[in-house]
Structure formats: C-alpha cells, structure tokens
Amino acid sequence: MGTLFGSLEIGRNSLLAQQLGLSVTGNNVANVNTPGYSRQQVELETSPSLITSIGEIGTGVDVKTVSSVRDRFVELRVSQGTQDQSREQALSDVLQQVQSVFNANDSSLQQNISEFYNSFSTLATDPESVPFRNSVITQARNLASSFQSSTQQLVDIRQNLNQQVSSVVDQVNSLASSISSINLNIVSAEAGGASANGLRDQRGELINKLSELVDVSYYEAQDGTVTISLAGGQSLVTAGFVQPLRAVSNPPDGTVHVMSGLTDITTRVGSGKLAGLVQARDQLIPAYQTDLDNLASDIISSVNSQHHLGVDLYGNAGVDFFNPVAAGSSSALTFSLNPTIAADSQTIAASQTDPLPTSPAPTPNPGHSGAPGDNSNALALANLASQKLASGGSLTYAQAYAALQFKIGTDTQSAQQSADTQSALLNQVKNLRDSVSGVSLDDEAINLIRFQKAYEASARFISVIDQVTSDMIGIIGTTA
Amino acid sequence: MTRITPSMQDRDFLENIYRAKGRMDQAQQEISSGKKVNNLSDDPFAAMRSSEIQANTSANDQFLSTNDQVKSRLDITDTALQSMISNLDNAKVLAAQALSGTTTPETRSALAEGVDGTIKQALSDVNMQFNGSYLFAGTKTSTVPFVESPVGSGNVTYNGNNEAIYSRLDSSTVVQTNITGQDLAQTAPSMFTTLADLKAAIQNNDTTAINARLQDLDSISERLNTLDAFVGNTTNLVNEIHSRLSDQDLALKSEDSRLTDANMVESISNFNLAEQGVNAALSAKAKVQQVSLFDFLS
Numbered sequence: 001m002g003t004l005f006g007s008l009e010i011g012r013n014s015l016l017a018q019q020l021g022l023s024v025t026g027n028n029v030a031n032v033n034t035p036g037y038s039r040q041q042v043e044l045e046t047s048p049s050l051i052t053s054i055g056e057i058g059t060g061v062d063v064k065t066v067s068s069v070r071d072r073f074v075e076l077r078v079s080q081g082t083q084d085q086s087r088e089q090a091l092s093d094v095l096q097q098v099q100s101v102f103n104a105n106d107s108s109l110q111q112n113i114s115e116f117y118n119s120f121s122t123l124a125t126d127p128e129s130v131p132f133r134n135s136v137i138t139q140a141r142n143l144a145s146s147f148q149s150s151t152q153q154l155v156d157i158r159q160n161l162n163q164q165v166s167s168v169v170d171q172v173n174s175l176a177s178s179i180s181s182i183n184l185n186i187v188s189a190e191a192g193g194a195s196a197n198g199l200r201d202q203r204g205e206l207i208n209k210l211s212e213l214v215d216v217s218y219y220e221a222q223d224g225t226v227t228i229s230l231a232g233g234q235s236l237v238t239a240g241f242v243q244p245l246r247a248v249s250n251p252p253d254g255t256v257h258v259m260s261g262l263t264d265i266t267t268r269v270g271s272g273k274l275a276g277l278v279q280a281r282d283q284l285i286p287a288y289q290t291d292l293d294n295l296a297s298d299i300i301s302s303v304n305s306q307h308h309l310g311v312d313l314y315g316n317a318g319v320d321f322f323n324p325v326a327a328g329s330s331s332a333l334t335f336s337l338n339p340t341i342a343a344d345s346q347t348i349a350a351s352q353t354d355p356l357p358t359s360p361a362p363t364p365n366p367g368h369s370g371a372p373g374d375n376s377n378a379l380a381l382a383n384l385a386s387q388k389l390a391s392g393g394s395l396t397y398a399q400a401y402a403a404l405q406f407k408i409g410t411d412t413q414s415a416q417q418s419a420d421t422q423s424a425l426l427n428q429v430k431n432l433r434d435s436v437s438g439v440s441l442d443d444e445a446i447n448l449i450r451f452q453k454a455y456e457a458s459a460r461f462i463s464v465i466d467q468v469t470s471d472m473i474g475i476i477g478t479t480a
Numbered sequence: 481m482t483r484i485t486p487s488m489q490d491r492d493f494l495e496n497i498y499r500a501k502g503r504m505d506q507a508q509q510e511i512s513s514g515k516k517v518n519n520l521s522d523d524p525f526a527a528m529r530s531s532e533i534q535a536n537t538s539a540n541d542q543f544l545s546t547n548d549q550v551k552s553r554l555d556i557t558d559t560a561l562q563s564m565i566s567n568l569d570n571a572k573v574l575a576a577q578a579l580s581g582t583t584t585p586e587t588r589s590a591l592a593e594g595v596d597g598t599i600k601q602a603l604s605d606v607n608m609q610f611n612g613s614y615l616f617a618g619t620k621t622s623t624v625p626f627v628e629s630p631v632g633s634g635n636v637t638y639n640g641n642n643e644a645i646y647s648r649l650d651s652s653t654v655v656q657t658n659i660t661g662q663d664l665a666q667t668a669p670s671m672f673t674t675l676a677d678l679k680a681a682i683q684n685n686d687t688t689a690i691n692a693r694l695q696d697l698d699s700i701s702e703r704l705n706t707l708d709a710f711v712g713n714t715t716n717l718v719n720e721i722h723s724r725l726s727d728q729d730l731a732l733k734s735e736d737s738r739l740t741d742a743n744m745v746e747s748i749s750n751f752n753l754a755e756q757g758v759n760a761a762l763s764a765k766a767k768v769q770q771v772s773l774f775d776f777l778s
Contacts (some may be wrong), residue, residue: 013492099520110531114538121542125549125647126611128622223524351619371641373613373621379648383538386651402528409524416521428497431488438485445773 004469010060011462017044017061019456021097021451024066028099028439028447036205040197054301062335068197070218071436074429075204079218081429083271085422089221090276092419094161095333095412098285101153102405110401112146113299115139117385123350124378128313133345139338140321147296147335155333161281162249162256168213168274169247169258172305175210176228176242179203183225190224215271231265255281284411289330291404296331298389299397300324310368310377318377346424350378486772489623493765500757507751510672510742526739540729543650547722550647550657553610554715560615561607561708564664564671567605568701571598571675575694578682595679597635602675606648606665616661618641625661625674634676638666649721655714659707667703669696687712 021042031037049056085469119139123132182203189196203226210216210228218228218238225239235243246259257266258274267282269275300322307318320338325331341347351374354367368374389400423471496660510516520527574594577583583591606626608615617625617640625640638661645658667669674696 003639095521096519103518103520104527104531104534108531110534111538114535114542118538118542121546121648125546128611128613129611368643369619369641371619371621371643373617373645374619374643375645375647379646379654383648398532402531402535405520406524406528409520409522409527412519412521413524424495427491431491434485434488434491435483438483438487440483440485440671441772441774443483445777 004465004472006059007465008462010058011458011465012061013047013060014458015455015462017042017063018451018455020063020066021390021447022455025444025447029441029444032439032441032444036201036208037439038070038197038201038204039443040066040068041437042066065194066197066371067195068200069437070200070204074433074436077429078426078433079207079211079216080271081422081426082208083215085281085419085426086212086273087271087276088415088419088422090273091280091416092276092412094157094277094280095284095408095415097157098154098288099408099412101150101157102288102408104405109143109146109150112139112143113401114385114395116143117382120382123348124375124382127350127375127378128372130345133348133350136339136348137151137342137345141342144322144335144337145426147332149294151289151292151330151332154195154285154292158281158285159254160279162254164277165256165274165281166247168277169245172210172213172236172274173242173244175206176237178243179206179210179226179228180237180240181243182206183237186224187239190297196224211272213272214269214274227424231260231268232270234260234263234268235264236260275342279318288404288408289332291400291407292332293330294391295389295397295400295404296335297325298391298400299336300331302384302387302390303381306377306381307349309352309380311351311353312349313346313372315370316349318346321348350375350381351378352376406438428479485742487533493761497758497761500754500761504754504758505749507747507754511744511751514742514744515740516742516747523739530736530740533732534740537729537732537736539651540732541726543648544722544725544729546647547649547718547725550649551715551718551722553615553657554711554718556608556610556706557615558711558715560605561704561711563658564602564605565701565704565708567598567601568671568697568704570601571595571678572694572697572701574598575682575690575697578685578690579687579694583685588685590678592683595675595682596632596634599628599636599672599675599679602665602671603628603636606671614640616640616659616664618658618660618662619645622646626665634672634679636665636672636676637664649718650725653717653721655717657714659711663707664704669700671700674700725760 021044024040024042026311028039043066044061045064047062048057049058086439098348102108115271116139120134123129123136126132183201186196186199186203189199207216207218207226207228214230216228216230218224223239225383226237227235227239228237229235236245237243243260245265248257248259249255250257252429257264258269259265269278303321304324307321310318312318319340323334323336323338325334351367351370351372353370368376375392389395389397393400394405509518517523517526517530574591578588578591603626605622606616613621614623614625617623620640623639625638626636627639628634639741640661642660642662644656644660645655647657648654674693678690678693678697680686681693
C-alpha cells in the first residue's frame, strides 16, 4: 500500500523531473545558434515499482540521463565533406591568383613578344636608323621585364603558400592540443557514468575545424577519447597525447615541408586545405613555371643563334643578344638583354656576310657583304616569330604562350566548379546533421508546454496530498 | 520525417543568395568591361584563341606598316627613274640637234653645255635619298654612290655595291625592293660614260661618234624603262598584299569579337534577372523570418 508520504515523494520526484525538463529545454533554446551544439533530451523512466500483494505500484518518475542526440555516421560525413570542400576551395583560391598573372590584356607577355619581333621588322626597313635600333632595345627590355615580372609573381605566390602551409601546421597543432585536453576532461567528467555532452560537442567542433585543414580520420575509443590520424595513418592525437606536426623549410628555394615525427608527410596529406595548397605549390605552379621557362629559353637561344650569324654596324659578328641562361636558374626570371647591346645600338647585327657568288656575278648579287644597308639578318630575326619552337612540337611562340594560358584557364575553371560542387554537397550533409542534432524551436516550444503542464499537474497533486495529509492529521489529532 | 531547424533554413538561404549574387556579379562584370571573357577561366578556349589572334593581328599590322614604307620607297624610286628617263630624252634631243649639219662652233659649244647639264641632272637623280639612305647604292646605303672626280669632269665612279635589299611583305613573300647603281648606270653602255663621250663628240663634231652615242642612249633608256616596270610590278604586288592583309585583319578582329565580346542585351537581361532573384529572396526572407510556435504562445 502506498503511503501518503510515499505519494509526496512521487510528487516531489515529478516536480524535479519536470523542472529538469524545463531546464534542458531552456538550454536547447539558448543554444539554438551555437555551432556544433547537439540538442539535449531528458530521458525519463519510471522509478522501480513496489511489489505488493495487489500488484505493482508505481513510485513515480526518475531521470535516467540527459543525453545528446547525435548520429556519429552523419558527423563523419560532415568531416569528410569539410575536408574535400576545403581542399578544392584552397586550390581554387590560389589558381585565381595565378590566372590574374596571365590574363590577356594590353601589356601582357603575348603583346611584348609580338612587339619585340615587330621591332626587328621595322629595323629591316632601314637598318642604319638610330631610332629603329633604339626601339629594338626598348622592346627587348620590355620583353625581359615582362618575363621577369610574370615569374616573380609566381615566386611570390609560392612564397605566400609556404607561409600558409606553416600557418596551417600551427593551427593543426593548436587544435590537436585542445582536442587532447578535452579528451582527458571527458574521461574524468564521465567517470561518474554520465555523458559529458557539452564537452563532446566542443570536441566535435574542434574536429570539424581540423577537417578544414587536413585529412583527418578519427574514431572513438572505449574510454571515450578520440584518436585522430592523418595523411594515411600518421597519428596526431591519441587520448591525451599529441604527435605535433612540424613545418620545415627546405633549401634551396625555401619550400616548406610538413613533418610528422621523422616522416615527411607533405605529399601524403590527401585532403583539407593543406592538400590544396601543396598541390598548387608543388605540382601546378612549377608546371606553369616550366612552360614559361621553356618559352624564354627558346626565345633566348634562337635569337642569339640568329644574331651570331649577322654583322653589326662596326662590321663585327653579332654577340649574344640576350644573356645566356645559367645552368639551374630560371630562364624567365633571369631573362635580360646583353649589356653590350643595351649600351650601344650599333652592335645590333642587322646585316649578314656570306660569300658573294662571283662567277658569273649575278646582278643584282644576292650575296651579302655586310654593308650597313643590308637588312638580311634583321629580316631573319623578325621572321623567328613565325618559326616553331626549337624545343619541339608544332607551336610558334604565340601559340605556345596561348596554350599555357589555356592550361591555366582550364585548371582554374575546373577547380572553381569542383569547389562549388563540394560546397553544395557539404551544405546538404550539414543540413542532414542539423536535422538530426539541431535545435528546432517548434520542438522546444512543445517541450516547454509539456513540462510546464506536467509541473503544474504535479504541483496540484502535491497540494491535494498535502490537504489529505492535513485532513488525516486533523482526524487523528482531535481524538487526543 | 525530416526535422527543419533554423540553422538549416539559414544555410539554404545563404547558399541561394550567394549563388544569385554571383550571377549578378558576373553579368555586371560583362556589362562594365564589354567582354564576356574577363578571366582565362571564363572560357579557356576563347581566351587561348583570342591570345593567338592578338599575336596574329600584331604581326599583320606590322606588315601593313612595313608595306607602307616599302611603297613610299618604291614611289620615290619611280620618280627618280622617270626623271632620269626624261633627262636622257633631253640628251637625245641635244644629240639630234648636233647631227643637223647646221651647227657652228658656238652652237656646238652650247649643245655641249646642254649635255653637261644633263650629266649634272643625272648625277643628282642617281644620288637620290629616301629617309637619309641612298636609293641606288646597293646595300652601302650611307655612302654616296656616284662621285664625279674631278668635279665637272664628267668622270663618275660608282662607290656602291651590287647587292640586293629585300623586304618581307607578308609571312610568305620576300621581294627585292631596290635597284642597284650597277644595274642603273654602270652596266654597259654606262650612262655617265655615254653622256661624257657624247659631250666630247659634240665638241669634236664627230657625227659617227654622236650617232653611236645616240644608239647607246636608246639602249640605256630601254634599260631604265625595264627597271621602272620592275618597280611598277613590285608596287602592284605591295598593293595587292596590303589589301589582302587588311581583309585578314578584319576577319581576325571579327573572330576575336565573336569569341570575347559580351552580348550586351543578353548580359543586361541576365543582370536584371539575377537582381530580381536576389531581391525576391531577400524580401521573402524578411517577411517569412522564422516562424515558430513561440511566436504564437502567449
């Protein structure tokens, strides 16, 4: 038989339980905008019943636990989606910068190449003209300047990427350290058996932030700690222990490599912002640079060769027109006019000498004696513009440069499209996560009503029991 | 049933707004620049073709300008040749007069003076310059080709050479564009020697010699006419190529325009549509807000 005081207990437990329900609801509503927050629920169960001769008699409600609603598989998908989207976005952002170096406009490299060869064509109309010779020097300088500037900009972009890689490494280490601390906090908070919902939410957010940076894979161990690894198996966080990454700058060009312990993982990071940065820095940009260098080398060697075949206004054989490329250096970066030519336009070899056919001497004689009015070398130099590249293939300079622009354009376009696609996919997955774990104000409003009503009813119940108890005391008391 | 949370609604709204604003931005860029290819990634193939066309157009324009130079040079050459031809006609008239049989030492002296005049005129013609370069010196264009030494003696030596000067008219045409002094005046019978001998023959009243020199003058005239025809033909070739290059230029510019110019009507229309889309989404969001049960509970 339940006692009156037992009933009071039922009332009391109910008040506490409904109050907790209100509190949890209030917490959910307060956190509706908190990133990474998983809505919490009060899990209620009936208290153990009394077994009596007339059957079970209930003893009220107990709060079993306050739990977070989470789906770890969806959260895993969010992490993976974040990694992919971050990689594509990083790549796309870098390529936008690169393409602005090569965009067609009036002062582009393509224009400079054309005007350089055009200046020889003009020179051929009057090889002795000082203004025409000076114009050749000016255009050669412009061309050199254009090659150098394009390359320097690529070098600057790569340098910036190095800094970004270092920065990512720092951020990864900082996040890893925070995660390891939270791991330990969760273990001690859950020692009593309850779930550390808030801490787990925080840890989830940190893992997502980490997913923006590198390709993390993680799982939760038995003790509630999360083990994180990256780059195909390198351990990052194990419970409270962190294996930090190091950013190491390698000579000679200062490329920053990422080390985990003694292993160089720079090329093994498959996703996240780091992967995008590394792909741009180590694969795409060097390829563009090589194409630019090949173009520069070709121009240098073919112009020099042709120039050697001519004679200048002093009657001397043509010297190197452009400075030859030192082994191991970038021909585009060191592209420059021979100072001898720059200082004295008379050293431009516009004429040629070759044996004059003499018997019989044709009239006019197509041979050349290298007189100043002879323009044959200037004509030959101008005609190089329509020659195929010496380095092979069937393209002229203009076509080769245009082909490089095409390559950069398609790489950029496809990175953009990829980033857009990944972004849309990520949003979908995030929506899925929110639909499971996000706070819906409608839900919480209903909960508020439920718990409030139950509280009111329980309070009413207590009031009735109190009245009954008073009545009973009153009956007993008055008989004394 | 899928739960809908405020965060989901916000995320979707933002994604749509960014997309619509992106379209607006793209259309705006097209309108303000007049081009639909502003970056290589907008249309890589068009960008590549446009870059090649830029180079081709530059080369074409260079040929057109060079050809104008060549044409001017040829025109001056033609003028000089015409002057020489008419100069020789004057000499022939003088020679004919000297053969008339009614000459006196005084008239012969005057005729000889006349021939002297033609020598001076011829000297001036063959030393003609164009932009500071001697036209008839072969490739020794800064050396005076014909020098009379001693002055007034009629004894003229040629200090130029016999080399050709070429010009490239287009990517596949290279032509000789000069006439050497050798061809002009030195090939036998030599112009100056003939005129000097004519003067002496008139002074000596040597009719046989005068007749022979007259014949020589005829063959020199014929030679000059042939050379002038060469100049004429070359000029025609230059004109023909000029017109062909101009057409090519036009075709290239058209193709470039087709590839990269924005269709204004289309761009403006796209902009308006995108702007409408943005406005609609924004105003809908403002009106709808996020209605939840809380709004209705008192």
